[in-house]
Amino acid sequence: MFIGNIIGVLVAICCSYGLYFSYNNTGDVALWFSKQTVCEVQDYRTQIVSEDPLLVYVENFVSQTEVSQLLNIGKTRYSPSKLSTGTSGDAYRSSQSAGLPPSEPPVSCVGSRALSLMESFTDASDEFGIPQLVTYKPGQQYKLHYDWFQESMRYKDGRLCNRVTSIFVFLEADCTGGETYFPRVVPTASSLIDDGKAIQNGSFEGIMFKPIPGNALFWVNLPDNRIGDERVLHGGLPVHNGTKTGMNIWPLRCEP
Template sequence: MAPASRPVGSIALLITVIAVVAPVLYRFASPYLAILSPYLASLSLSSIAKTFSSNPQVEHPPSSSSFSCLPHTYTTEIVSLDPLLIYIDSFLSPAEIAALLAAGEPAFAPSRVYKAGRDRGTADRTSSSAALPREDPAVSCVLARAETFLGALLDPARDDIGPPQLVRYTAGQRFNRHRDWYERPQPARKGMRGRGRTWNRVASFFAILQDGCAGGETWFPLVNATTTASVKTDGPDNGAGRRFWRTHEDGGLAFRPVAGNALFWVNLFANGTGDERTVHAGLPLEDGLKTAMNIWPRKFYA
C-alpha cells in the first residue's frame, strides 16, 4: 500500500508550496500588473489574433480568380430582320464587366487592321485593343452565354467562337466603315481546332463595357429599323427619353454606347458569302472613354 500513497503525498506537498509561494509572487508582481492593466484591458481576442497573425488582412481589388459565373437574364429586340440585327439589353452584368476589364487591362495596345493576312496599319482604326484570355473565368462565362444565344447557328462539332477582344476609344478616336467578315475564308492557323480547313466570321457580338463618353455611336449606314419608330428609349429624360439608337442623318441607324448592352448581327448569307449591308463604323468620340468587347463566332468550311 505504500507505493499508492506516494502520489497523494506529492500532490499535497505541491499544493502546500503553491499556497506559500503564490502570495509572495503576487506581492512582488502587483506593481507591474498595475502598470500593465490598462493596456491588457484594452485588448480583445480579435486584436490579439491580428497582432500575432503572420498574414494580416489587406484590402485587395476583386480578381478574376474570385469570379463566379452566375445565372444572368437579358432581353432582346429585333431591330432588323434582313440583315438580322438584334439589340440585347443587359447582356453583361456589372460584375462581369469589372472582371473583363481586369482581364484585358494590361494588354491594351494600338488596334491593327489586317487585310488578306497583312497588317494594313491603323489609318482607319485609331482605337486600342486587348486580347482576352479564353481561360479567364469571366471570359469563359460570357462566351458560354454567347454560344447559348447562337443556338443552332454553329455546329458544336466543327465551329467555334474565335478569340474575344476588348476595344477602347478615347476622344477623337474612331473606326471607319468596315465589315467583320472576310472576302475570302481564312486558312485555319496552327493551334486552331479547324486546322486544314478555312473559316469566316459568321456573326458578331459587340458589347459595351464602359460608356462614359459623348459620341462614339456604332453606325450601320445600310441597316434600317424593322418598325417605323426611329428611336429606342430607356425611359424618361426631360420628356424625350435617352436614346438607344437613332436614324442617322446620312442614312441607317446609329447606336449609342450603353454599358452592359450589346448588338448581335449575322455577317454571312447561307451560302457563306458576306453580306455587304453589315458594314458599320465606330463614330469618333467627342470626349470621355468607351470600351467594348468583340465576340466573333467562326464558321468552318471543308
C-alpha cells in the same frame, strides 16, 4: 427567311456551363470545349432591330460586375488594333485591342452566354476567334467595315475561316460620341430610338446605337448562302471625349 433562327435568338438562355477554348495569340482559331463552371444567370432581353439582315439589340447582356472584371482582365493586354491584313491602319482603325484568356471565369461565362444566343446560327463544328476588348479614346474610331472577310482568312493552323456572326458588347461608355453605325440597315422597330438607345433621323441613312454599358448588338455576317452580307457594313464613330470600350465575340466557319 430567318424565322427559325430568330425564334432561337428570342428563346436563348444562359446555361450553367462555361465554354473554354485554347488560347494562343489573337488571330488563332480558338477551340471551345465544355467545362463545368459557376456562371451568373443574366436576365438579358432581346429586340429585333431588323429581320433581314438580322440585327438584334440585347439589353442587360452582361452585369456591371462582369463589366468591371472584363475591363480589369484586359487592362494590361492592350496594343494598337490591327486590320485583317495584319497592318496597323492607324488612319482607318485607331483603337487599342486586347485578347482575353480563357483561364478567367468571367471570359468563359460571357462566352457561354454568347454561344447560347448564337446557337441557331452556328454548327457543332464551328470554332471561335479569341474574344477581344477594344477601347477608344478621344478622336479614335473604326471606319466603315465588315466583320466578315471577302476572302476567308488563313489562321495560324493553316485553315481558312470566316466569321459567321458577331456580338459586340458595350462595356465602358464614359464618353460622348462613339456610336456604332449601320448605314445600310433600315430598322423595323422604333422603341430603341424612343428610349434613347439608338439614333435615326433624316440627316443620315441607317441607324446608330449609343454605347450603353452592359448592352450588346448581335448580327449575322454569313447568311444561308455563305456569302458575306454587305448590308451589315458598320463602323465605330469617333469618340469626342472620354473612353469607350467594347468586347467582340466571333464564331468561325472553317474549311477542312
